Amino acid sequence: MRTGRPLFAAAAIAAVTAGAAYALAPGATEAPAAGAASPAAKGAAADLCAPDARYPKRQLRGVWIATVKNIDWPSRTGLSPAKQQAEYRKILDNAVSRNLNAVFVQVRPASDALYRSSLEPWSQYLTGKAGKDPGWDPLPFLTAEAHKRGLEFHAWFNPYRAAYDTNTSKLPAGHPARVHPDWVIKYGDRLYYNPGLPQVRDHVTRVITDVVKRYDIDGVHFDDYFYPYPGEGGRFDDKAAFTTYGNGKKLADWRRSNVNTLVAQVDKAVHDTKKRVKFGISPFGIWRNKAQDPTGSRTAGMSAYDSIYADARAWIKAGTVDYVMPQLYWPRGFKAADYKALVPWWANEVKGTGVDLYIGQALYRVGATDDKAWTKPGELPAHLAFNRSYKQVDGDVYFSAKQLMTNPLKVMNRIEAEHYARPALLPLIKERGGDAPAKPAAKAAGSTLTWNAVPGARSYAIYKQPAKSAACQASDARNLVAVVTSPSFATKAAGTYLVTSLDALHNESKPVTVKVDPV
Numbered sequence: 001m002r003t004g005r006p007l008f009a010a011a012a013i014a015a016v017t018a019g020a021a022y023a024l025a026p027g028a029t030e031a032p033a034a035g036a037a038s039p040a041a042k043g044a045a046a047d048l049c050a051p052d053a054r055y056p057k058r059q060l061r062g063v064w065i066a067t068v069k070n071i072d073w074p075s076r077t078g079l080s081p082a083k084q085q086a087e088y089r090k091i092l093d094n095a096v097s098r099n100l101n102a103v104f105v106q107v108r109p110a111s112d113a114l115y116r117s118s119l120e121p122w123s124q125y126l127t128g129k130a131g132k133d134p135g136w137d138p139l140p141f142l143t144a145e146a147h148k149r150g151l152e153f154h155a156w157f158n159p160y161r162a163a164y165d166t167n168t169s170k171l172p173a174g175h176p177a178r179v180h181p182d183w184v185i186k187y188g189d190r191l192y193y194n195p196g197l198p199q200v201r202d203h204v205t206r207v208i209t210d211v212v213k214r215y216d217i218d219g220v221h222f223d224d225y226f227y228p229y230p231g232e233g234g235r236f237d238d239k240a241a242f243t244t245y246g247n248g249k250k251l252a253d254w255r256r257s258n259v260n261t262l263v264a265q266v267d268k269a270v271h272d273t274k275k276r277v278k279f280g281i282s283p284f285g286i287w288r289n290k291a292q293d294p295t296g297s298r299t300a301g302m303s304a305y306d307s308i309y310a311d312a313r314a315w316i317k318a319g320t321v322d323y324v325m326p327q328l329y330w331p332r333g334f335k336a337a338d339y340k341a342l343v344p345w346w347a348n349e350v351k352g353t354g355v356d357l358y359i360g361q362a363l364y365r366v367g368a369t370d371d372k373a374w375t376k377p378g379e380l381p382a383h384l385a386f387n388r389s390y391k392q393v394d395g396d397v398y399f400s401a402k403q404l405m406t407n408p409l410k411v412m413n414r415i416e417a418e419h420y421a422r423p424a425l426l427p428l429i430k431e432r433g434g435d436a437p438a439k440p441a442a443k444a445a446g447s448t449l450t451w452n453a454v455p456g457a458r459s460y461a462i463y464k465q466p467a468k469s470a471a472c473q474a475s476d477a478r479n480l481v482a483v484v485t486s487p488s489f490a491t492k493a494a495g496t497y498l499v500t501s502l503d504a505l506h507n508e509s510k511p512v513t514v515k516v517d518p519v
Contacts, residue, residue: 068125222282324358347390357393439509
């Protein structure tokens, strides 16, 4: 147990406001030198290798791939498996071309499954009909294609959304909401599982544990949806459960406790099943405002703590998440929720806790005309530049894949040029363990580096040492040329190269030095 560790949300704040630093590689001291060096020379080399914030050694760079309503993938229902696969590969290839290193793929949009499950029915977003077998299990393919490209795969689950139809008779016969109508609450035009019921928490945990056991995923991910957003359907009628399980608490405190209990239960189940699998949450970007709590942020928007009973501070303090990824979907200078006010607030929340902080970025807002800031191609890249001032920020994830592909205002070109010119390794989360593999026995065959596959290695990092400079491979990514998954690399120039092995978590081996002679 960690001790003291410790997406759609922009519309919600619009409605509310309308009326109102990076880990060093394990081989950090092992960078090869050209012969013996005096203490003064070593000091000079150390100065040369001072970490450069422009080229972080470790940084999460991800994209959400939403399946609900066919937002990102598949592009529509009823596609053949071959076409679904081709679309997915295209998204991944685009992500890799931008030097991203992670994908967050929605596998359970609403108590359904984009994988073969004995617990919940097939998702309608594959075939167009809920419960219909698509003729293949997508999840092994989805994970394998990501890993083949060096992308970490996070399985994204929505815990409480039960159905997009309040008529349970229209659901597949074995759907849990139909089998257990007492588990669900109608709210607006949707069905939600009642977070106050222990049997609901157990079911959600069982669904997630099943996926962790059977599939080669790297992470379990929740987004911002917990109790429904206010204004979508009147009063959330959980009075009976509150009467049974409230134990004298106030309703709001009880609801927050229900969410906290689920988060802790899922955290334990995931890590008991596979220690290396990460678990994190992408909450709504405002925990509480200063007007509600003096320790809240300098904002004036919807409070996730008060409105949807999501207490990210509690998860951080309890250490029941490996990371938080607040959805900061507002530009700099936005009065109700200024990006420049929220980043430091979240950075302070995770400081010293061991919980990683990544920022959810509103790629989908770029080019929008309802706010002048989003009409400027420099707004989103400026968010990443601002993040550099806060060492707690370990990366960014973009909503969503559709805009990654369309590249509005060519913003991804700018982000790649200004921030992702080099690849980056994944941030290390100590509690997830792992061991650095053995270093590869690399050699040069002409201009190609080759080595035998190393047991326990999922990928390999390639660095090119400058001709008259220190290697700096342990400090940052200035000399990181590529991260590859096959045991070879075609160099583009002669020189001295360093090759390291990486496990699934990117624990890194000591480097081996290989010289490529001019042709």
